[in-house]
Amino acid sequence: MNNKGHIDAFSSYHPLVNFLYFALVLLYSMVLMHPACLAISLIGAFTYSIYMKGIKAVKFNFFILLPMLVVTAVINPAFNHEGATILTYLPNGNPLTLESILYGVAASTMMAAVICWFSCYNEVMTSDKFVYLFGRIIPALSLILSMILRFVPRFKAQIAVISNAQKCVGRDISNGGILQRARHGLTILSIMITWAMENAIETADSMKSRGYGLPGRTAFSIFKLEPRDKKALTAIGGLGFFVLLGVCFGSLYFRYYPTAKGHPLGILSTLPFLAYAALCIVPIIINQQEEKQWKATQLNS
Template sequence: MKDAFSSYHPLVNFLYFVMVIACSMFFLHPACLIISLFFSFAYSIYLNGKRAIRFNFLVMLPTLIITALVNPAFNHEGVTILMYLDNGNPLTLESITFGVASAAMLITVICWFSCYNAVMTSDKFIYLFGKLIPAMSLIFSMVLRFVPTFKAQFQRVSDSQKCVGRDISNGGVMTRIRHGIRIMSIMITWVLENAIETSDSMRSRGYGLKGRTAYSNYTFDRRDQWALGALTIVGGYVLISSLCGAMYFRYYPSMKGHGLSAFTISALGAYAVMCAIPLIMNVWEDRKWKLLQSKI
């Protein structure tokens, strides 16, 4: 499925992810966590389809449960004691709630980063920061590209070794270890050769020479101006609301947050709109496309 938000200017894409990831990390209000978690899951599924569904429900949800259980096992702060453990430490409602909140924040940020990797390609990042921090932008883009490339190459090597009976699933324990070491040796050799080829290719194309230019086909048009304006308005309102305490929520020693009011509801609504911007843009573009098709 084509993502309309990915077709916007890299500045719009990057600013959006900076905003939502930063807010997801610092807003621990339960409503904010639920909003960000829901829309990060929804957008990741929209971008990656069935693969995202399997990852979210088979990896992220177990991570949420495990992380939520770890906190009350080691943290016993809070005034609402539910019971006492066998070692005499209290199990408090605040520690359980904070564990769930921390786990939700963790998987939400990971989910937003998966969306970031799908939308913000390496050429977009280099386009934005290539002139400001050329070395750092190149290294960052290569690191982001290295992980999926290494994974795909590892799968190809593993499949080819399986055909000759040398995969980690063949033989006894020691045989599997030897097969795994052989596969890793092949991968290390591939990584070193790939690094040399990349270096030679960059040198032959004049990377690092003074006055060298780079081609880019990104233009900041009227659509991007409207999108940037909407992000600025909504994000600014969310920031002002948070500074005024609308997103405030504490877990220790007792749970307490900003009272429910029209201002709080409007702040949470603005935050929901900010998180839903990519999906809103996709729905809007789909409706425009269907309308154009109906007129043919």
């Protein structure tokens, strides 16, 4: 493993496989508030991001997401006083309840997991994959969304170029006094906004000149649904459906107010949790299988 992580085999699968997977894990991460589901989602997101991005993900997850999780969990009981189990009273006279603490931890865990899953989504679901899936169904919206998804990394790269150029003429935010730095920062921001607007107009004109979105327009695509993609679709869809059954039958139900209470655990009621855990580690399983196949071919050659 290097600083950039492993080569992600899951990213090479068909865009439909990638999109279905992230649609399911993101939906379930936002909907399922059972503590076990939240833990599974957070661990799965952290594991996949670290596997894919290496040290960069470790720094982001443990130095940004985890502190944010702790802060959010602490803030909720200070403003939310619902719950039947009163632990003590705050200096302002409001009660500190066990349920508010548990809900704060759950909400912060959910938020951290969703952010981490979205970071993985941005690495796997590139703009060309998104346009391939939705270009014919919603051409205008798919183009806008693909531009939005790639805007942040391009914005960061371009602002570095502009800042370096301004630094060469002594107009960077590190030059001069406070007012001069503020003025230089506004200048850089103005240049960035102008660049972003011009780039958006050029992209729109370029796509329009190519006939993007016109009825009957054909498009070249390098994506092809292979047998491995069909197997992955079946596995992801099956696991997602099994988790949905668990939701429908109440196995994954959990409430925090007025008292913390969940569905009684049994042999059958634990199966949806196992299915959800398997769903969250599908990319890891695929990558491990690809690595084993690669090592086997190297030994046989």
